[in-house]
Amino acid sequence: MQITQIQLQQISLPLQTPFVTAHGTTKLRITTLVTVYLDNGHSGVGELTAFTDSRYLPETQASAWTVLQHEIAPLLRGFEFTRPSELTTYLQQQLRGNQLACAAVETAVWAAYAKRQQQPLAQLLGGNVRPIPVGISLGHFATTTELLAQVTASVAAGYQRVKLKLTGPADVAQVAAVRARYPKLTLMVDANSAFTPADLPALQQLDQLDLALIEQPLANDDFVQHAWLQQQLHTAICLDENILTLADVQTAVALKSCRAINLKITRVGGLTTALAIVAFCQQQQIQVWCGGMLASGVSRAFDLALASRMEFTLPGDISASARYFKQDVLQQPLELRHGCLQLAATPGLGVTVDQQVVQQHLLKEKWLRL
Known part of the structure; x- marks a missing residue:
């Protein structure tokens, strides 16, 4: 096989409500759909999930467009x-x-x-097309009343796990309020590096709240302090931002920095590396689950395909299309049913992009002919 063309379509998707994390507030998600065309007549769509700034990861939409046009495309010719x-x-x-x-x-x-293999992607990856239990990630809210209302709505919608974004030690009281209201809910928190080792007392308070995981409490490039912190806590620490490669996972395991990994397909370079990480985590008895990048339904479809493997026992951050965006790019948006999402059992990704919607939100387009 050879790639003959790559189509880049940068779009701007308005969010239903602002999404607040320790990194900042997102009201509009700018992302890029990337379609490859093969010489055998088949095509497939992926997504460039970089943000417009480097607060979360070093790559941005602008830098990645440059790399795609001037490095990756020439290399693949x-x-x-x-x-x-x-x-x-x-x-x-x-x-x-x-x-x-x-x-x-x-x-x-x-x-x-x-598509070429006439298989659903989920099956090709070692899983199967079935209803996949999913969770929801809730951004930070200014008041506990607002947060409790959102958690209540999420539980009523059927989400089987709720993740709360934290911006620092002051948010521990909000988590305690949620746990008091929902003592049996599978609950976890994501700090996006909002804590330091000096915040151990606050982290120990979180440790008493029967959380499934505490995600990325310390610095995004740290393994050593996370190993120290894991020794202080009963709750499993989950690493996220500092997992870019299989070697990063191996480092975390060697140092005992965590007991879980938030696996984001695009952040580790794609599905091939993601599969290698899944296999390694299974071997090392490290819990692995599928995170999201506040991306379109295209990325969510890849997440669902990977999460269909048996290793994924914790519902991932793969919420329904309507959870974040006023209008997703899929012809048939991913809809939550009984706490699950499901792809179509057709060859390929299992979703189809609605080009009419894409054109409505299009910022720029580029064809790379190889």
């Missing part, structure tokens, strides 16, 4: 491969970092390859 994993290996040998840019192409190739 005339490149022959038989499986997506060969393309992944090649890009990793030729480039340093740039996981989000590489993943945008690599995941699209996986979708096209699944």
